[in-house]
Amino acid sequence: xxxxxxxxxxxxxxxxxxxxxxxxxxxxxxxxxxxxxxxxxxxxxxxxxxxxxxxxxxxxxxxxxxxxxxx
Amino acid sequence: xxxxxxxxxxxxxxxxxxxxxxxxxxxxxxxxxxxxxxxxxxxxxxxxxxxxxxxxxxxxxxxxxxxxxxxxxxxxxxxxxxxxxxxxxxxxxxxxxxxxxxxxxxxxxxxxxxxxxxxxxxxxxxxxxxxxxxxxxxxxxxxxxxxxxxxxxxxxxxxxxxxxxxxxxxxxxxxxxxxxxxxxxxxxxxxxxxxxxxxxxxxxxxxxxxxxxxxxxxxxxxxxxxxxxxxxxxxxxxxxxxxxxxxxxxxxxxxxxxxxxxxxxxxxxxxxxxxxxxxxxxxxxxxxxxxxxxxxxxxxxxxxxxxxxxxxxxxxxxxxxxxxxxxxxxxxxxxxxxxxxxxxxxxxxxxxxxxxxxxxxxxxxxxxxxxxxxxxxxxxxxxxxxxxxxxxxxxxxxxxxxxxxxxxxxxxxxxxxxxxxxxxxxxxxxxxxxxxxxxxxxxxxxxxxxxxxxxxxxxxxxxxxxxxxxxxxxxxxxxxxxxxxx
Numbered sequence: 001x002x003x004x005x006x007x008x009x010x011x012x013x014x015x016x017x018x019x020x021x022x023x024x025x026x027x028x029x030x031x032x033x034x035x036x037x038x039x040x041x042x043x044x045x046x047x048x049x050x051x052x053x054x055x056x057x058x059x060x061x062x063x064x065x066x067x068x069x070x071x
Numbered sequence: 072x073x074x075x076x077x078x079x080x081x082x083x084x085x086x087x088x089x090x091x092x093x094x095x096x097x098x099x100x101x102x103x104x105x106x107x108x109x110x111x112x113x114x115x116x117x118x119x120x121x122x123x124x125x126x127x128x129x130x131x132x133x134x135x136x137x138x139x140x141x142x143x144x145x146x147x148x149x150x151x152x153x154x155x156x157x158x159x160x161x162x163x164x165x166x167x168x169x170x171x172x173x174x175x176x177x178x179x180x181x182x183x184x185x186x187x188x189x190x191x192x193x194x195x196x197x198x199x200x201x202x203x204x205x206x207x208x209x210x211x212x213x214x215x216x217x218x219x220x221x222x223x224x225x226x227x228x229x230x231x232x233x234x235x236x237x238x239x240x241x242x243x244x245x246x247x248x249x250x251x252x253x254x255x256x257x258x259x260x261x262x263x264x265x266x267x268x269x270x271x272x273x274x275x276x277x278x279x280x281x282x283x284x285x286x287x288x289x290x291x292x293x294x295x296x297x298x299x300x301x302x303x304x305x306x307x308x309x310x311x312x313x314x315x316x317x318x319x320x321x322x323x324x325x326x327x328x329x330x331x332x333x334x335x336x337x338x339x340x341x342x343x344x345x346x347x348x349x350x351x352x353x354x355x356x357x358x359x360x361x362x363x364x365x366x367x368x369x370x371x372x373x374x375x376x377x378x379x380x381x382x383x384x385x386x387x388x389x390x391x392x393x394x395x396x397x398x399x400x401x402x403x404x405x406x407x408x409x410x411x412x413x414x415x416x417x418x419x420x421x422x423x424x425x426x427x428x429x430x431x432x433x434x435x436x437x438x439x440x441x442x443x444x445x446x447x448x449x450x451x452x453x454x455x456x457x458x459x460x461x462x463x464x465x466x467x468x469x470x471x472x473x474x475x476x477x478x479x480x481x482x483x484x485x486x487x488x489x490x491x492x493x494x495x496x497x498x499x500x501x502x503x504x505x506x507x508x509x510x511x512x513x514x515x516x517x518x519x520x521x522x523x524x525x526x527x528x529x530x531x532x533x534x535x536x537x538x539x540x541x542x543x544x545x546x547x548x549x550x551x552x553x554x555x556x557x
Contacts, residue, residue, distance in 0.1 A: 026099055027203050032298030033237035039297075040289060041232075041326035048329025 097445075099203070101222040111165055112147070113221060117158040122199075126224050131197035135218070140190050142166070142212065142219045164212075166219060167403040167430075168382060171450055172206040172242065173261040174432040174440060176414040177250050177343040178422075180258065183209040183216040184243035188335045190218055191233070195328060200227045204235035206242035206267070207450070213427040230321035233330065237298075240290050241267025244337065248287055251341040252277055255411045258433075265444050270295035286337030345412030363542045370538050371463065371494060372396045374549045379492040381460025386436060387467035391417035391429060397463070398428040405459075407434035436467075437475045454488055462490035465547075469498045472519055473508045479518070479527035487531035487552040497524050497546045521546065 097103065101119035105112055115123060126132050135141035144163040172180060183206060191201045202225035209216045225234075233239075242261075245268040249257040253276050260268045274295040281287040322330075371393055375383065383397040388406035390413050397404040406429055408414050417431035434440065439453040464486065471477045486493055498505055500519055509516075525534070525548075532550035539546050 026101070027234065027238060029232070029234040030237035030298060032296075032301040033240070033294065034232055034234075035301050036289075036294055036297040037232035037236055037322055037326075037330065041322040041330075044329040044333060045323060045326035048325065048332055051329075051332065 113161045115159045120158045129197040166210045184338045186216040198227045204239040232322040245273035247341045378461040384459040385463040404429045406431040409435040457489040459490045461492040464495040469505045483528045483531040493550045499544045
């Protein structure tokens with residue numbers, strides 16, 4: 001499916017350095033699973049930051065005590 | 072189960088990992104599980120010593136145990152003579168009944184998935200991570216999912232992705248998505264695929280609308296394509312060998328927490344409601360009057376009180392009405408039913424009532440869970456997990472004998488392998504429930520009669536009591552197996 005492969009081709013071109021360190025796990029993390037996390041890390045991190053920020057705004061207006069971010 | 076050959080649970084030199092380890096604990100080089108004198112121990116290899124110490128010193132162990140997310144254990148004293156590579160032996164609290172993901176209802180799998188993610192979240196707060204994410208590492212203890220593998224932890228290395236992400240998606244996320252979006256019975260794929268549902272299969276079975284749901288799109292559909300794309304190795308697609316220390320090859324802790332949060336949200340959003348169940352109205356459609364039904368309950372309670380100690384297995388438990396009687400008597404009870412909707416309702420009812428002694432499970436008695444995995448011994452069959460102290464088989468025999476054509480002698484023989492005491496109900500052919508089963512088929516069951524039932528069951532069981540229930544023609548028997556005399 002050529003259209004489905006486009007994102008991966010783009011990734012291959014744009015992020016040649018995004019090859020993971022060797023995973024020292026006794027189970028096989030799976031190359032595709034490992035790569036997907038690395039490639040999606042930025043977006044996931046940004047979405048999470050927005051969610052935490054939004055949570056703080058809601059908490060502020062609800063008069064709740066500000067909680068420590070989950071990290 | 073394999074008996075341990077060790078002379079000492081604290082790591083005596085006679086422990087032989089090849090013979091002592093239980094058949095499900097051979098994959099992880101960090102240690103193995105063995106049984107000695109009926110107690111289950113976990114042997115820890117010295118290569119895991121630092122990680123184990125961090126688990127304890129960091130406070131993660133205490134936190135997880137406090138939250139009932141990890142099975143508590145006791146450390147056994149060290150011997151002077153240790154076996155090669157031995158670091159420590161621990162004695163984890165024993166789970167009353169080991170169950171498997173393909174026996175769980177939707178909400179049980181969802182609870183186990185959420186507990187796994189909560190554990191991983193706490194791990195990251197203590198500079199640790201889950202190194203595996205097998206659904207088989209989760210068991211139900213007092214009604215809550217708990218991690219039973221104390222060696223599932225690893226030190227967290229900054230920048231490294233989650234090694235167990237693939238396993239989490241295959242063991243939890245994909246089955247939940249399939250149960251929620253396609254068909255709840257697809258949980259049975261776990262029986263075939265011991266390392267979880269292949270993501271390409273899940274992607275093919277999920278409806279198109281799941282492409283519109285971000286979490287399913289990323290963690291199943293794109294994940295499946297990523298697995299396929301990189302199946303021949305990363306280097307082939309991206310070129311050169313990685314250079315250690317490259318700052319671009321990282322997944323920050325924040326991103327990892329985001330991933331866990333995203334997966335948790337995905338899990339929590341999966342829903343499934345038992346819209347109709349084969350047995351939903353069963354209790355309303357029996358031949359019992361209110362008084363007769365109350366007498367049946369009282370009879371079962373009385374017989375249970377004097378039955379053999381140990382677990383109670385309620386076979387064909389439906390939504391657990393009679394399991395609750397056993398539970399209230401303080402007996403650990405497993406409530407089996409083949410209908411995922413009935414098991415779901417039972418589980419939710421247990422949660423609502425705070426009943427921790429009852430474990431509802433999906434089980435088709437005409438095809439009970441078999442031994443699976445390596446050598447057919449990684450996951451135990453139903454019979455291997457018995458025998459139960461007492462089995463309840465109420466309003467069940469006619470379904471086995473007539474709907475499934477299983478002769479009485481075979482039913483009796485099977486029951487004698489899975490329990491010591493049996494409380495069983497005979498439903499006569501005149502009963503409307505039996506007539507309903509016969510309404511669309513030829514009656515080829517001339518032997519379906521009370522006297523034949525008693526003769527056949529007497530070959531395997533001593534009969535103690537026979538109670539005829541008024542107004543229904545049904546009879547309840549209390550029996551003890553002859554096999555148990557040996």
